[in-house]
Structure formats: C-alpha cells, structure tokens
Amino acid sequence: MTQRQIGVTEVALRDAHQSLMATRMAMEDMVEACADIDAAGYWSVECWGGATFDSCIRFLNEDPWERLRTFRELMPNSRLQMLLRGQNLLGYRHYEDGVVDRFVEKSAENGMDVFRVFDALNDPRNLEHAMAAVTRTGKHAQGTICYTISPLHDVEGYVKLAGRLIDMGAQSLALKDMAALLKPQPAYDVIKAIKETYPGTQINVHCHSTTGVTLVSLMKAIEAGADVVDTAISSMSLGPGHNPTEALVEMLEGTDYTTGLDKDRLHRIRDHFAGVRPKYKEFESATLIDTDIFDSQIPGGMLSNMESQLRNQGAGDRIREVMEEVPRVRKDAGYPPLVTPSSQIVGTQAVFNVLMGRYKVMTGEFADLMLGYYGECPGERTPEVVDIARAQSKKDPIEVRPADLLEPEWDKLTEDARALEGFDGTDEDVLTNAMFPGVAPKFFETRADGPKNVGKTAAQLEAEKAAATANSQAVRGPINYDITLGGRTHSVKVEPA
C-alpha cells in the first residue's frame, strides 16, 4: 500500500503561544528547539504574524525583523511561514498598495517563504494586491478562506471563494478555522468539493482545538484530500490552541496516510517546550474546552471582551441580552465571520445596543463596517442600519476596494520614521512604525537595551512553589515565631484573621 504523505505545519513558534500565552514567548525560549524543528520533516514552520510582531515591540523589546532573520539562520532547511492580513499587513488599517509591496519584499528578503494571506471579511479584493506581491517575489502565496457558520455560508460559497483565490494566483489554499467551528462533516464536504472543482490544488487546514472536535475534523479533511494540516507540538497544544502534532502522527497509523515526521525530533521539541510553558503560566487562560461557541457563535476572546465592557458600565448582569443581540447585529452587517477585528466591532456594537437602545449610538468602527470601509461583507447589509451609519458618521457608503481610496504613502511614512529617536534608517523600521505607530517610537528608543523575557525564571518558579506550600500550611493553622527585638525575645502566634 502506498500511503499519501500529509504535510504538517508546526505552529508552536507563532499561533500556539499567541493562543495559549498571549504571544509572550521570548525568542531565547525558542532558539534551542529550532534545530529539531528544522530536521523533523515539517511542510512548513509558522513563526511570524501580526500579534508576534506587535508583542515583540510592545512587551519584549525585541526587533521582529531580527527575530525573522534568526529563524532563517536557525532553520535553513525549512519553509518559514507567516500570517498576513491582506491589505492590513500586520496592522489595523488598510495600507496603500506601495506599502504592501514594500512589506512583502522586505519579508521575503529577510527570509519568509510562505505567505498565508487572509481577510477577516473574506473579501478577495483585500487579498489581491498582497497575493500578487508575494508571487512577484517568487515566494509561496497561500490564499485563505476564513471558515464560519451563518445562513449564508455554504459549501458552494466556499468553492466559489476558492476559485477567486486560485484565479488571483494562489499556489495553495488555506481553510482557516480560527474559532474551532469546523466540524468533521463540513470539513469533509468543503474540502471534497474544492478538490473536485479544482483538482490538484494544495489545501492546508488550520484548526484551533477549543471545541474539542477538530482533530476529528482534520481526519475528515485528510480523507477528503487535504494536503497539509496545522498542529502544535503536544506541550504547546490544546485549550484555545491547536491539536497536538504527536496525536496527529499516531492518529494516521495504519491508515492510507502518513506524516513522515521524525518522532525522536518531536519528542525533543516537546521536551523543550514542556520546560518553557510553565514560565508563562500567568498568561494562560483557564479554558480547556468550550462547545458553547457552536450555539452562540461567539468566540471565547470576544465573550470575555464584552463581559469586561459590561462590567465597566456596571451592567455585568446583562451579558445574556448581549449574547442574544450579537446574532442580530451580525445579520445587520451581512454576516461577517467573527474574527479580529470584526468580532470586536460586532461585539462592542451589541453592548452599545443593549445599554443605550438599538443603534442609538454607533461606534465609528461599526459605521465603517456598515458603509463598506472594511470591504464587502458576505451578505446584504440591512438598509435602515446603513442609513443610521451614514447619518451618525456623516460618511458615504463605498463600493470600491477600500485601499483604492488611499494615496501613495511610502514617502510620508519614511519621513515619519526619520523623525524618531533610534530609527535605524532601514525600510524595515519604516514598516514597523507604519504598522504600529503607537508602539514603535518607544521601541526604537529602547531597542539598544536588548530583548527582555517576561516569563518567570526557574528561580522564581521555585520560590513561588515554596511560598505556595508554606502558605497553604499558614492558612491551615497558627504558626509560632520567636522574635527577638532589642535583646528581648517575644513569642508571637500568627493565624489567619
């Protein structure tokens, strides 16, 4: 029997720590695993994206471009992969096409191989320019379908979107299930249909593990023809993260499929991160599994966000009303997938609707979404709500690709960067400041101090453990101390108040 080889993308260096530990992992906690990752036989190594870039300059005083070059050097045999938010690049607004070109060129030059390009609304116009830029560099342009569930989303629609992406030069497609909503049967149906319509197209599948069912979905995806799947080494897996790489390997044993991964290398990678993960425990979420999202369609991150907004308004008890409002707001907006930033935009508007009356006050972002400034939504937007958006924002709706409205901006961005203390004169620095203008200036100033590690040290972990033990004893009963002061000894009893 000849087995079909299933490629694996290891996400430990990017999405795994982004999902599990708020993207805080320092480069020094990754370097020692790189040789094993490089030799394990992965199809690609995901290691760069918006949140890791942001976290580098915001929390870790680390140059993200330098991180990329280090990965390139440490993993010479691997395809390095990144996640690119189309016309947004790694930032939170649309950039003019020239900036997109420059960013893609610089990323390729610094070592990036595979660009997974996506748009939160699945608007192909927001991917088109970035995809073309990647193709021009000779690197791998992967077009992405964000998977979601709504009355408008069906297999046919996903196949159509796949066609658009292939037409714009995608070398492969990614089915991206950021909310762990992809169940086994739909996984099979969507991938089977795309493969039948576009034979020979490489399909990569990215699932989170939050709902507990998506390893089964990967199995069905593979049976339907998927070529590459994303997993995280077991010591960096599960919860809001991803399915464990080793479990995928074992799952396929005896089937018509094999990963061909080197299990000894996987063990070493696992052991490395098993040692690292406890350092970042304070950043971890307690959620191990959550199947509520299938009914509410509200991802965990979005829910906690809305809860904190409500508490700040002294309305913590109204979360149920907000949860019922979310699907209505989503419908009014034409059923966007709920993923950053659309999840925050829809969630915040739902909170406003509950607290102040439906659309009495509209956020600027929600008005922009209703008026087309983020791109085209899957369905028709409710005309009355579009009118309110128009009236409140005093803006007109647009039909064009949002970036078409932008003037060339590279020269201006260069000028802005030049004015900053610590700017090193490179295009990379211009791009860093262009994408994170609120964070980059301070980073440039402090960059020379070198990276800092926000994880705990081994000594700190030990001390905490000892303190916790002592403490749990202290809580249980009184402790007697002898205290000597000015030559006299006093006996003191300490007990919980």
Add this chain to the structure above:
Amino acid sequence: MTQRQIGVTEVALRDAHQSLMATRMAMEDMVEACADIDAAGYWSVECWGGATFDSCIRFLNEDPWERLRTFRELMPNSRLQMLLRGQNLLGYRHYEDGVVDRFVEKSAENGMDVFRVFDALNDPRNLEHAMAAVTRTGKHAQGTICYTISPLHDVEGYVKLAGRLIDMGAQSLALKDMAALLKPQPAYDVIKAIKETYPGTQINVHCHSTTGVTLVSLMKAIEAGADVVDTAISSMSLGPGHNPTEALVEMLEGTDYTTGLDKDRLHRIRDHFAGVRPKYKEFESATLIDTDIFDSQIPGGMLSNMESQLRNQGAGDRIREVMEEVPRVRKDAGYPPLVTPSSQIVGTQAVFNVLMGRYKVMTGEFADLMLGYYGECPGERTPEVVDIARAQSKKDPIEVRPADLLEPEWDKLTEDARALEGFDGTDEDVLTNAMFPGVAPKFFETRADGPKNVGKTAAQLEAEKAAATANSQAVRGPINYDITLGGRTHSVKVEPA
C-alpha cells in the same frame, strides 16, 4: 436521511472522577446533577465500580451500597451501569462462585442495571460465572474486551474473544481502551470485523483521552458500527479522563449519526461539575496529553509507580533501563494487557530485575502470574521463567480456572463480618468486608458519623486564592511593617531571602 442513533454512556459519576481526581468526589457533589443526567437521554449512566466503592469506605466514610440506592432513587429513568472485575468482583483476589452470585444479586437488588464485566488478562474463564449470575438476575450482562497492543494481539484474536463472550450470554460487548491506545484505524478494523462476524451484536466503546487521539477513534468506531460510546461531560473530561460528551454530540452533526442527547441538559450538567471540579484540584494530575505510551506501552500511572519505587531505592536515575525491561518482562509473561493489577505486577518485577539482576528476586504476585494463578495469559509464558517462579514460590503451575481451587466461603465471610463492631447484619456489609477486609472494619466503626467531603469548601478556595495573591506580591519585593511591642514601634522590612 435517517440517522443512526448512537447511545452514550456518561462516566462523570464513576470513571471520570476516578481518572481525574483519585476517585475522591463525594456523593453530595453529585446529587444535584442527577435529575439532569436522568433526563438527558443517555444510554446508561456509569456510577459504580471497584475504586469508587473502595474510596467510599476508605476516604469518604460513605456506604457505597447507600450511594447506589441514592443513584437509583435520583435517576429512576436511567440504566445504571457498573464495572465489575469478573471473579475479583471489586476486590483484589478471586472469590468463590457463591460469593460472586451473592454480590451480583445484591447489586441488582440495590438498583444496578448494566454490569460491564472484565478481566485484566482477557481470560474468559474469569468472566464466565459473573456473566451467568447477571443473566440470572435478568439484568444486562456486558462482556468486555480489554484492548491492548502486542505482537500477539490482532483483529482475529479480538473477534475470537468476542465470540467467546457472546457464547457465554453477553447481551452486548464492550471494547475497553483503558490506556488510550486505540487508534482510529484499529478501532475501525476491530469493530467492523466483530460486526461482520456477529451481526446484530451491540458494541460499546470505552476510551480514555490521555493520548489525544481517541475522539477520532470513537468516530471511526461509530463508522464501523459501534452502538454506544463512553464520554464524560466536558467539565469532567480530558487529560487521563475521557472525551467530552458535548464534543461527541457536535462531532456527529451533519453525519449519518446522532446521539439525540438534550443539549440544554448537558449544559446544566456541565455547569454543575464546573463548580465542583476546583474543589478537588489537589488530587488532579498535571498530565494533559501523553503520546509516549504508544511507544513504551507503559500507562502513565504505571510509570509514576515505577519511578517512585526506584527513588525509594535511591536509583531514580535508572528509569530508562526499567522502561526497556518492561517489554521483556511482559513478553515473558505471555503479553498480558497492562492494566490493574497486571501493570503493577509487571512494572514492579521490571524494577526488581534492573536493581537485582533479571529474576534474581521474584515478587509473589509475579510468580502467581507466571504460574496461572491470575488466569491464562494471551501468549505462551517463557518456560525458564516459569521454572524460576516455581522454584522461588514453591508452588505448582495451574491450568484450571483459578476460582475452581476455592472452597465455598460465604459462611466464613459472614462469620468474619459478624465479629466486627458496627456490622449492620446485611449481606451487603458481608460483601463490603469480603472485598475490602483491610478497610471495612474501620469504616463500620465510624459509619454512623456520616459521609465526609474531602474536597475544599468555597470558603477555603477563596482564602487560598487571596493568600496566593498576597503571597505573589510578597515574593516580588520587600514589605515594610510597623510592629509595636511593649509600647515601642519598630519598623521591619521583610523580603525574600
């Protein structure tokens, strides 16, 4: 499309807390969930077994028979299910057939419906009498196949064992994967083959989730024709426990199968146990996933057992040697499945072999295993090692069913129980003492004090949380105190040493 209905056995009340929290859950933490469990639409509710019985009298001062009667009363519409270790009943030795009869009768009388009967060695002779006893009471006798991996275990062997169990009157079969070794393809192959050979036979599948792949195995088992699968409500799932019930429900959506479970009830059950689980946190293992067992064939519990034995001998650094010795010892013993008690017996002998030379010293239990006193092993035992067992133990090997060597013992057991303070005169008490003679006497004495809950109270959890916060502040930097003693105030600075 007509969907095939897949039954579900909920294990939250027995195996889930046995696997996750050392079987410590008190009855009072379960009662409030029972109405929802009873109405959710499960095929059965597993709620009783050896470890829960043991824990009741050892740690919780609770009468296990009373627990059973309470379950019966609280869940009048459900099939109550128990795990019965064949001729061992719930204890650690073989019992004479009359005792087996009595135990089964009393269990049925107190409310048990489904008896899942198993033997650690898969020796059908150890199941036969218990199965017949169940059938005589009119209750459901489920014959169990313990799943394991060895050069001798193959699909054909499992089919043959299935046939034996059906011949002895099994109303259904259970494929029991206590070590999470069942991969998707073997799950499919074994169940498909049994279903083809014995059409119409009900097959239940029990998997643990330790290796992270077994939800996929349940999917494949269902595709191959499995009728009922075991899961635990999500808030009592994963790690060394079981796959989440809600994930199973969602996994099947859109397929040819459905569980028909009531999702609102599942949410309520989940919320109940989400509140209970933190109380027992100190009993939880840190293992979330472990795929090593596929290579080592050494279950997690067995490994930690061997490690602690080695440490006690000041030989903690020799675990690798022991791990390599285990497969050799298992081979010599004829490849028994590694499950309680065979896992401990094989593991301890491997430790002895490494520390003292191969079979220089044999444990009494290992000698018994080699000489047939636990029953028949799947393969031939190494004759030289049988000879050593014979010489060291001064016992002869046996070929007969071990219980055939036992004299009627009910009268003697009754007499023993009568001599105990607090004995209540019932057959149930006789059985309790018969199965746990080292624990029951003390329990009878203290029974009148009523059950105790070894979980933490809400107040304790709050206090610990507050203390941990205060403590983590204390560790980070010096704290200044003003201490007044004898009218004089001293300023004191406290900081970590």
